[in-house]
Amino acid sequence: MEKLKKSLTSFLVPVLSVLLAFLIGAIIMVALGANPGKAMASLFKGAFGTTAAIGTTLNKATPLIFTALCACFAYKCGVYNLGGEGQFLFGATMGFVVVHCLKLTGIVGIIVCILVGAIAGGIWGMIPGILKITRGLNEMIISIMLNYVATLFMGVIYTSWIRDTNMPQTPAVDTSLMLSKVIPSMRFTWSFILAVVVGLVMYYCLYWTSSGFKLRAVGLNMTASRFNGFPVKRYILLSFIISGAIAGMGGAADLLGTQYRLINGYGNGYGFDGVAMALIGQLHPIATVIVAIFFAALRVGSTSMQVATGVPTSVSDIIQALVIVFSVAGLALTKLPEFEALRLRLFHKNAKEGK
Amino acid sequence: MSMDVISSIVLAAVRMAVPLLLIAMAELWSERAGMVNIGLEGLAAVGALAGFMLTFYTGNTWAGILAGAVAGILVNLIYAYATVSLCANHTVYGMAINLLAPALASFIYRVSFGTGGGLNQIELMKGVAIPVLKDIPFLGDLLFNQTPMVYLAFALVLFTNIYFRKTKSGLNFKSVGEHPKAAATLGINVIGIKYLSCVICGALAGIGGAYLTTCYSTTYTEGIVSGRGFIALAAVIFGRWNGTGVMGACLFFGLCDALQIRLQVSSLGVPYQFFQMIPYLATVVVLAIIGSKKAGPKANGLPYRKEER
Numbered sequence: 001m002e003k004l005k006k007s008l009t010s011f012l013v014p015v016l017s018v019l020l021a022f023l024i025g026a027i028i029m030v031a032l033g034a035n036p037g038k039a040m041a042s043l044f045k046g047a048f049g050t051t052a053a054i055g056t057t058l059n060k061a062t063p064l065i066f067t068a069l070c071a072c073f074a075y076k077c078g079v080y081n082l083g084g085e086g087q088f089l090f091g092a093t094m095g096f097v098v099v100h101c102l103k104l105t106g107i108v109g110i111i112v113c114i115l116v117g118a119i120a121g122g123i124w125g126m127i128p129g130i131l132k133i134t135r136g137l138n139e140m141i142i143s144i145m146l147n148y149v150a151t152l153f154m155g156v157i158y159t160s161w162i163r164d165t166n167m168p169q170t171p172a173v174d175t176s177l178m179l180s181k182v183i184p185s186m187r188f189t190w191s192f193i194l195a196v197v198v199g200l201v202m203y204y205c206l207y208w209t210s211s212g213f214k215l216r217a218v219g220l221n222m223t224a225s226r227f228n229g230f231p232v233k234r235y236i237l238l239s240f241i242i243s244g245a246i247a248g249m250g251g252a253a254d255l256l257g258t259q260y261r262l263i264n265g266y267g268n269g270y271g272f273d274g275v276a277m278a279l280i281g282q283l284h285p286i287a288t289v290i291v292a293i294f295f296a297a298l299r300v301g302s303t304s305m306q307v308a309t310g311v312p313t314s315v316s317d318i319i320q321a322l323v324i325v326f327s328v329a330g331l332a333l334t335k336l337p338e339f340e341a342l343r344l345r346l347f348h349k350n351a352k353e354g355k
Numbered sequence: 356m357s358m359d360v361i362s363s364i365v366l367a368a369v370r371m372a373v374p375l376l377l378i379a380m381a382e383l384w385s386e387r388a389g390m391v392n393i394g395l396e397g398l399a400a401v402g403a404l405a406g407f408m409l410t411f412y413t414g415n416t417w418a419g420i421l422a423g424a425v426a427g428i429l430v431n432l433i434y435a436y437a438t439v440s441l442c443a444n445h446t447v448y449g450m451a452i453n454l455l456a457p458a459l460a461s462f463i464y465r466v467s468f469g470t471g472g473g474l475n476q477i478e479l480m481k482g483v484a485i486p487v488l489k490d491i492p493f494l495g496d497l498l499f500n501q502t503p504m505v506y507l508a509f510a511l512v513l514f515t516n517i518y519f520r521k522t523k524s525g526l527n528f529k530s531v532g533e534h535p536k537a538a539a540t541l542g543i544n545v546i547g548i549k550y551l552s553c554v555i556c557g558a559l560a561g562i563g564g565a566y567l568t569t570c571y572s573t574t575y576t577e578g579i580v581s582g583r584g585f586i587a588l589a590a591v592i593f594g595r596w597n598g599t600g601v602m603g604a605c606l607f608f609g610l611c612d613a614l615q616i617r618l619q620v621s622s623l624g625v626p627y628q629f630f631q632m633i634p635y636l637a638t639v640v641v642l643a644i645i646g647s648k649k650a651g652p653k654a655n656g657l658p659y660r661k662e663e664r
Binding site: 082127131135136140149153155156272275279318321335337 | 446448458
């Protein structure tokens, strides 16, 4: 009963946050002189209205699912990996460089590219992990600094080393490497399927295996885990490597699925967006995947909203940010002792039963 | 290298260090009360926008600076309420601010100026030369012919040092970051000081952002803060949570940035991005060398609940 109530709160808080965020979004729309009902309708129609729109939404969600799962995995072990963007880009860059230089094609090329991406992302994630466990450094700052380094390194590739004639971008990957669409009429490719599979595997590993249990235990209480004899440092490092590998694999998969080439601005903001989605999904892998799709829908839909009603797309950015502002504050609120007392007073009968 | 080159690099270094210094001081004041705020990037973004808009409409850069401070405070009060009163996780909420504040800033900018952008420019704050001192050869122009904001930023470092080291109220402030429960038993208003630190942090980070639009670039563009909020976080660790150290760190990062631009221009056949990596790599390397174990306020980032024993 108590457990059910807890999971009900953890479900209700994000839902209420979303409603509240949309309410404020509607108020902003009214202030701009637009009809909020019409704007919201065009937002949802743009995201889910047709099969093509759903395909676009799922396609847009793919990289976000990877970075969100990356953030989610690290947080489950109690460490903050804010370097999802760098790991994503380093994975995409190294995957591209390897298949381009070795001139790999076909299914072999696809597998090599994604594996290289995962390894590169894992290495990029390992750096803050090593510095944290050996030097006690703040993993957030190191991982953010490495985001910039990875972005600039990608810049070196597309402006100097593997440049496509006179444009500051790399040539596209070989057509035999491009991932095909799952359903021909919809834009999403097999990279989306891979993202969902990663989410499911992660759920299984975290909740149904003993190492997953230990990893979560480290995340919940590091001191207790240490006294229980869990190798805390090893788990921290492992979670960084796996988390980075998920992002790196995502970079490579997205490269082959939609992006095809390295170009200025690629991946911008994916890392922090992923963190936000993992938090709204309350660090549950499956919920995180759903939240990522929801965010992608907001983005895809906001463009058609702008066209139909003139409400700028940045309103949807504000709605997204408000969802996290409300849901994080809301969850903190439900953990306050005062809130617990209030709940007991309101549901007096239940309280008696509980005792 | 000739004197001219050196002096121009140092000048550029100081100019780049000032916004960083303001933002880093914001974090220093925040962390001294145990509030880890990684939302600096967002606070500086709203500060930059508010600074730009007020200067654009009033023509007065000081109004812009003030507006930057107010905007920073308002946004940071959201963080303060969630982390101090609701005990939300500092890091998570800082991230939330980092997402909300720039979205808000770019929305307000687009609504006010349309999507054209770039054409709306303001006049930058004028430099004030300090008489006599500015005539010192070589150093004079460098150190004593700057905007008042530069002097104020360095004066702030001095004030911070004196406040935390020599005054009783400074010690009280610090005790909240070290051991809030002990502080509370001495009658110190822990919650009040935590809120105060958030107000100061919001104001300084907002001013740091406003500096970017009123003293540095003449217009507001999205992403104008470009990671300074995060480098400022590193500067606080690097500077061991004390004013002089943080100033040194900011000047070092400013120097890296200035060198990077200089090397980029001289082009040695190396892709320019490698030079741009210098400040970020320097941060990683320097932090890795000095480590950060057992430094900084003891209760940094921890929630404070009155009733808890």
